[in-house]
Amino acid sequence: MDVKDLKVLIKMITETDITEFEMDNSDEKIVIRRGSKTEYVAMPSAPATFAMPQMTAAPVAAASSSQAGAVPQVSVELGETINSPIVGTFYRSPAPDAAPYVEVGQVVEKGQVLCIVEAMKLMNEIEAEFRCKIIKICKDNAQAVEYGDPLFAIEKL
Structure with a gap:
């Protein structure tokens, strides 16, 4: 299933009161769940995968704001x-x-x-x-x- 088909499927499900959808064939498995918990779209055969948030030790630069009257922030590790x-x-x-x-x-x-x-x-x-x-x-x-x-x-x- 390509991304366009997946988007159509998600749109169709969100426009109804369906809370869970699962499709499984020999090439891929798609699970969509709605509700108070986190919603996932799982496609194991897809090359890209998303992981849960990872903790990393890295410097974070504060972005300066372009809003009027905002004070620019200094980069801080x-x-x-x-x-x-x-x-x-x-x-x-x-x-x-x-x-x-x-x-x-x-x-x-x-x-x-x-x-x-x-x-x-x-x-x-x-x-x-x-x-x-x-x-x-x-x-x-x-x-x-x-x-x-x-x-x-x-x-x-």
Whole structure:
């Protein structure tokens, strides 16, 4: 199944109240689940695979803002980061009028939702893989993110 067919399939499923779809043939297997948990599209025969957020020790440069009145940030080495597992749009809260999942300085527990990365109309909850403290939020709300982009600078606890 090519990407165009997959997009059509996902659109068709999201326009209905179907919560789970599975298709399996000799070449590929596709599973789409909807609901409060993270939604995945699995295609084992596809060459590209996405992994869960990986913790890396890498310097993170703070981007300077182009908004009027914004103060440019200086590059700082922040240590470990939680990176985006997919290309999509970063959201700090479950809804525009809701409180953010996490704030700078907050200690989060393993399994706690940190943010959402929307990809192809699917809301993927990004969870902490271990207990940690949020040092910096590296992306603005509703900002596009690439695979591997740092979302949060953290300190393991």
